[in-house]
Amino acid sequence: MHKIQLRHIQQAKCLVQLLHKATMSSLPSVFVTRPDVDNSGLELLRKSCNVTSWSQTIPVPRDELLRQVKGKDALYCALTDKIDADVLDAAGAQLKCVATISVGFEHIDVQECKKRGIRVGYTPDVLTDATAELTLALLLATNRRLFEANKQVYNGGWKSWAPMWMCGQGLKNSRVGLYGFGRIGQEIAARILPFKPSQITYTTRTARPAEAAKVNAQLVDFDEMLCLSDFIVVCCSLTPDTKEIFNASAFKKMKPNCIFINTARGGVVDQNALYDALLSKRILAAGLDVTTPEPLPLDDPLLKLENIVILPHIGSADIETRKEMSRITARNILAALNGCQMEAEVI
Numbered sequence: 502m503h504k505i506q507l508r509h510i511q512q513a514k515c516l517v518q519l520l521h522k523a524t525m526s527s528l529p530s531v532f533v534t535r536p537d538v539d540n541s542g543l544e545l546l547r548k549s550c551n552v553t554s555w556s557q558t559i560p561v562p563r564d565e566l567l568r569q570v571k572g573k574d575a576l577y578c579a580l581t582d583k584i585d586a587d588v589l590d591a592a593g594a595q596l597k598c599v600a601t602i603s604v605g606f607e608h609i610d611v612q613e614c615k616k617r618g619i620r621v622g623y624t625p626d627v628l629t630d631a632t633a634e635l636t637l638a639l640l641l642a643t644n645r646r647l648f649e650a651n652k653q654v655y656n657g658g659w660k661s662w663a664p665m666w667m668c669g670q671g672l673k674n675s676r677v678g679l680y681g682f683g684r685i686g687q688e689i690a691a692r693i694l695p696f697k698p699s700q701i702t703y704t705t706r707t708a709r710p711a712e713a714a715k716v717n718a719q720l721v722d723f724d725e726m727l728c729l730s731d732f733i734v735v736c737c738s739l740t741p742d743t744k745e746i747f748n749a750s751a752f753k754k755m756k757p758n759c760i761f762i763n764t765a766r767g768g769v770v771d772q773n774a775l776y777d778a779l780l781s782k783r784i785l786a787a788g789l790d791v792t793t794p795e796p797l798p799l800d801d802p803l804l805k806l807e808n809i810v811i812l813p814h815i816g817s818a819d820i821e822t823r824k825e826m827s828r829i830t831a832r833n834i835l836a837a838l839n840g841c842q843m844e845a846e847v848i
């Protein structure tokens with residue numbers, strides 16, 4: 502090939518590279534703190550943003566988060582990341598949006614974000630069914646002692662069928678109290694109904710008569726729920742009002758056959774008080790999908806109890822749900838970057 506032609510081709514290549522570089526550098530930049538299922542949300546972001554992501558399954562270490570967020574226009578985070586003023590400072594004044602792949606957002610200092618004009622996105626609704634389903638699974642595993650019974654099959658404890666062996670407490674004719682009656686609480690109630698409880702009650706700040714009528718639930722105050730329920734299911738969000746609301750005094754009011762289920766947040770429970778209540782058989786059993794801290798240390802006293810089922814915060818862990826959570830998180834970011842309405846914004 503002629504020398505001049507070659508030079509022209511090289512110049513053209515260089516120009517394309519330069520243009521590409523220029524376009525890339527003008528794209529908004531996003532830091533993603535968690536890998537997602539099949540890159541569902543990340544693929545969406547990559548179409549119009551420069552995406553940097555933490556690719557390990559363990560949470561991004563704090564110093565790495567502070568380093569990576571610098572200069573970014575948006576942050577895609579999870580409930581394992583504490584997003585406070587230090588992170589926002591480290592990011593810089595150009596940060597426009599923090600979007601979490603969760604319905605809970607207590608890990609984000611929303612006030613601080615608002616003060617700085619940073620929009621906050623989250624993922625309600627999409628995980629309601631998955632979380633309600635898991636709550637039922639946990640409730641049934643706890644009341645019918647599934648894990649305890651399953652162990653006996655392997656450890657020689659299964660000697661023969663016996664009338665009273667491994668008996669649990671059925672939901673039928675029981676009184677179920679829901680603490681919290683938002684989307685998830687209502688779906689839990691709908692799933693409990695076919696088990697024929699004698700009554701479903703709910704305790705919230707605001708009565709929801711129309712929603713309650715659909716599942717035949719009655720509004721009761723906190724004390725009444727504590728004193729009369731055979732099952733208490735916690736499905737509220739963690740706020741200063743609900744922090745450790747299930748404390749020693751609350752457990753003292755419960756019936757000795759009460760089964761306590763929590764798929765909301767570990768922080769609503771005083772865990773030492775729960776431990777005492779279970780050890781002393783003040784209440785019958787507990788099923789937890791959430792604890793403080795997470796993960797629960799292997800030497801935590803709760804792990805020594807027989808009358809508890811503990812799961813590692815898997816309420817929303819179904820594949821399609823998690824993929825859609827990631828896509829919503831991505832769409833929230835794209836909307837915020839384009840100055841549009843977010844699919845779900847914390848306001």
Ligand SMILES: O=C(O)[C@H](O)CO
Pocket residue numbers: 580602603604605606628816817
């Ligand atoms: O807040 C949430 O989204 C759940 O706890 C985890 O999916």
